[in-house]
Amino acid sequence: MASIFSKIIAGEIPSYKVAEDEHHFAFLDINPIAKGHVLVVPKHETDYLFDLDDALLSSLTVFSKRVAKAIEKSVPCQRIGVAVVGLEVPHAHIHLIPINGVYDVDFNRPKLALPAEEMQEIAATIAENL
Ligand code: 5GP
16 A cells, blocks of 8 residues: 555645655655654655665755755754654655754654644745755
């Protein structure tokens, strides 16, 4: 069965998309731990990030860099933190999280509940800054 992220990539489930190319896709995390929390995924569905072939892992990293630079321009923060967890969704993904300190990369924190309009605005701003 297709992962929830494959369904998002296919447009079967809505998302706040920020970037896409032939092999990669980026969208806002639906339960962000910070404003501008983005997930970057390969379109090819593989559960574990380190099972991706070298070329795709490399290109996903370069694509993430491009998205991270755009987030930096869009959300006030010191830098973009990077996390890989993958315990919830079995489709490899990289979390890009605007941070001001190490405490901002805490997945146990209560998630932000942002209105749809604000999520849309954040996604559009990041997309514009690519
Ligand atoms: P992980 O697999 O890295 O532990 O966590 C998966 C992440 O995907 C979580 O931060 C969760 O909020 C996010 N997530 C799960 N389902 C959806 C979804 O349907 N849409 C979006 N945009 N994010 C999701």
